[in-house]
Amino acid sequence: MDTNGNTKKGIIFDMDGTVWDSSENVARSWTVKVREAGFTDKTVTREDIQSVMGKPMDVIADTLFTYTEKGPERDALRYACENYENEYLTEHGGILYDGVLETWAKLKEMGYHVYIVSNCQAGYIESFLTYYKIAYGTPDDLVEDIECYGNNFLQKDENIKLIAERNGLTDACYVGDIQSDYEATVKAGFPFIHARYGFGEISDEVPFINSFDELIKVVPEVIG
Template identity: 25%
Template sequence: MFKGVRTVILDYDGTLHDSTKNYIHAFKQAYAYLIDAGYAAPRDWADAAITKWLGYSSKAMWENFMPDLDEEIRSKASKMIGQILLEKAKTGQAILYEGALETLQALKEKGYRLIFLSNCSRAYMEAHKESFGLDRYFDGMYCTEDFGFIPKYEIFDSIRSVFPGGYLIVGDRFQDIEVAEHHPVRTVGCRYGFGFPGELESADVLIDDIRELNDLL
């Protein structure tokens, strides 16, 4: 199925990076600020109700989560989450899924071009690149902030103009798999990430561990 693939485009959070613990903490801190400022009501949050926003850009997350929130307040809460996540990465508290780096290394040794594509800020991407030495594995690193947080399928053309086909997209959310609705690419859905049941049903293959990717290619 994946014969002819030369470039593998990988999502980050929920695919390589297990951001569950850090994101839940950051989200709750920001929500506490909104409560204290009188913009939100107290609420007990289930983890799944928070992690469902992982995979969204910050812009899309707030537009869906609290669309009527004042733009200035939304920006402050969003920056609060971003800053906490940044500090976690810079202080060695970010966690990759077991076998993530080994899988990247194995694919690189097989001759694949590896591309990082995440709905994140440049600062977040750079912090994780520094923390894990990601530039040792990735031939190109793209964050949606650099493109005004447009969808990944629109950013794909920028990747295609630089890196050779065929292409494989690997990710845990619909934002990754929907690239195939617009471009001739293969897709691998990561069931261990943050997607909901059925969200990855159109993926060509589903995996339960990032290490399975090395067995497919």
Template identity: 35%
Template sequence: MLKPDSLIFDMDGTLWDASETYTAAWNAGFKAMQINKTISRSDLDYMMGWERRRVLEHTFPDYPEEKKEQIYDAIVAAQDKLLPQTGGRLYEGVSAGIAQLATKYKLFILSNCPVNTINQFLTYTGLTPYITDQMAHGVNNMPKHHNIKLLQEKYALQNPVYVGDTEPDQVQSDLAGVPFVFVEYGFGQTEKYALKFSHFTQLTTYFMAL
């Protein structure tokens, strides 16, 4: 793998765990829509990192498209209220690691999340000063490989890597033609990667030494 000029990070399962807040938001959204349904953290963790359409098809297979979108909008509205209050838990080493890595690389966040979620993450964690830019699936509803390429083009990135925690992250990295760096402490598993780390501090140490 060539020495990278930039690191593009997934968010959930890579930088933090906000599943408890997301679960509460989903159930608040169901309540607002008067849907007699609850979702558990394990249900949500299973879908973590999926694109919106796949999540809705999996969760509401028998609902018409318009109803699915209304439910999703209610969930996002609940999340927008809850996330700034209860946030999530940064994985150990992330706060110090991001600050270090930003002295050497352009850093980005790219996630299959609603439009406001990355900004809420940055505000809650105080990491805004270290991130060059970010891209959420909710902005254009496009897959990660497309959005990785958008960041590449916008910032003339020559050798970016994508850091994530699931097999879909690996697949999207391959489609974008960028090396995939797997962090195995997150929500998923994959057997294909250019590099693997079990702790964010290990990742930081490796890239700072290049």
């Protein structure tokens, strides 16, 4: 509840495949660092990145960098890619799905509070927010709070709960696009909305949206 004892309803968003698609520019930035590390015949593709979106960064590195030695070599390449990716996305951005900013503003007008939780590295969400000049961090901002695996090494379900508790939410839902998003939301104890236009399918029947602006209708049906 808020300081006046009123109910407080929040919508917590995944990033990749839900809010935007950064895979093309992530692939470009990672290819730069892979080749700088001496793997001049290797290319990270958009399809590579999309296939691992939503997973923690160490799992992504183990999946994509099999040509490196697991341990310090792989870790060094991963950190180089993470850091340059944040820098690159701050400058070049990604593909923002239609209606995101307008829908967030409308949801705020409707009395909902907007948050982001991702399995990304530290600084990734900030790169997105900086590129699109989105104010964040206070109750008056479009996005009120953010959290990610790279900040605290907590799994997504734990960070969903952390955001809800930290912001005093009495009701909340999570919007994501892949099965692991759904499973984390269930584990956290919240309802889930599937972004069907994203990168994955969900095994169970759940509320869904085919475009971002459909949240204006679906969210009230899910959390009132």
